Amino acid sequence: MAIQYVAYAGWSVIVKRINEALSAWLIPGAVLLAVLFLYDALVAHQIFHWTTPGIMDPKSANYDHIIAGKKGFLTTGFYLVRMVSYLIIWIVFSRKLRQLSLEEDRMGGTYYFHKSIVAAAMFLVLFAVTSSMSAWDWVMSVDVHWFSTMFGWYVFASWWVSGIAATTLTAIFLKQAGYLRFLNANHFHDLGKLMFGFSIFWTYVWFSQFMLIWYANLPEEAVYFNQRLGGFNGSYTWIFYFNLVINFGFPFLALMTRDAKRQMIIMKIVCIAILVGHWSDFYLMFMPGTLQGNNGFLIEIGIAMIFLGSFLVLMTRRLAEASLVPVNHPFVEESVHHTT
Numbered sequence: 001m002a003i004q005y006v007a008y009a010g011w012s013v014i015v016k017r018i019n020e021a022l023s024a025w026l027i028p029g030a031v032l033l034a035v036l037f038l039y040d041a042l043v044a045h046q047i048f049h050w051t052t053p054g055i056m057d058p059k060s061a062n063y064d065h066i067i068a069g070k071k072g073f074l075t076t077g078f079y080l081v082r083m084v085s086y087l088i089i090w091i092v093f094s095r096k097l098r099q100l101s102l103e104e105d106r107m108g109g110t111y112y113f114h115k116s117i118v119a120a121a122m123f124l125v126l127f128a129v130t131s132s133m134s135a136w137d138w139v140m141s142v143d144v145h146w147f148s149t150m151f152g153w154y155v156f157a158s159w160w161v162s163g164i165a166a167t168t169l170t171a172i173f174l175k176q177a178g179y180l181r182f183l184n185a186n187h188f189h190d191l192g193k194l195m196f197g198f199s200i201f202w203t204y205v206w207f208s209q210f211m212l213i214w215y216a217n218l219p220e221e222a223v224y225f226n227q228r229l230g231g232f233n234g235s236y237t238w239i240f241y242f243n244l245v246i247n248f249g250f251p252f253l254a255l256m257t258r259d260a261k262r263q264m265i266i267m268k269i270v271c272i273a274i275l276v277g278h279w280s281d282f283y284l285m286f287m288p289g290t291l292q293g294n295n296g297f298l299i300e301i302g303i304a305m306i307f308l309g310s311f312l313v314l315m316t317r318r319l320a321e322a323s324l325v326p327v328n329h330p331f332v333e334e335s336v337h338h339t340t
Helices: 002-006 011-044 076-107 111-138 151-176 185-216 219-228 237-254 264-290 298-320 332-336
Strands: none
Touching: 002 076, 002 111, 011 076, 011 151, 011 185, 011 298, 011 332, 076 111, 111 151, 151 185, 151 264, 151 298, 185 219, 185 237, 185 264, 219 237, 219 264, 237 264
């Protein structure tokens, strides 16, 4: 939504309220994330290995000189400060853009639109930094011995294409339920182009990261992929290849033609596939570094359904709080009559 604001895009106004509703999970998600980290850092030490007592102390039996070399960055206090900072920034700006949008509905004019552009521009600068740093903290530090300079972009690409898929899938369900009657095949075409393009972008970043590590064949780098491509008795090998098929091969082939992007049934299937695929991608990022070969798959699906249900409750409530079409947005007529 912030990108659409700074680009002065008109076609996407019709789905803007969906973008606003997707941020409803930020506060409960932030609380859960903080509780999870504190429990692991203070009690369990199962997810973030670097929180193990004495691991950075040369006199301790748990000492690890590689992790000790990162103690300036990986400390519980500094980690919490960063986590809270990321989440506050995202929550503040998402709420600000939502409030400006609702005020625009009530008051009209272009004042709130221009205020939204300023807020969106500020947010994008901050998100460019915090999205990469949060990926290092929340995901890459699980495999604390390993690092990749492309990892922030890789995780961002996954978030980005998943967000587009979630927006598109919600729009389809609303359209089929009789809402968003101004939403037409041209809007789906543009959403489909974004999904198609950024599925390829995700694959480009995936391949760039994998190829460079494979080519260099340095043990400290290659261990990450060795664990996922045959390690732990091949527990993750099928998921490794499945991710490539569902996150690149399927969207690439399914959305290649113009007509495919304009058909709701195809778009719905592709959106679901992308969301499942990137959930699977994050599963592959976390499990080898935490549960190693003792991973469970069915229980993870059940847990995911609990979180999905909670998320949908909050998102649909947010959708119901205001008009699904921003009635006083300066570009609403352009969006309603959008053609491609």
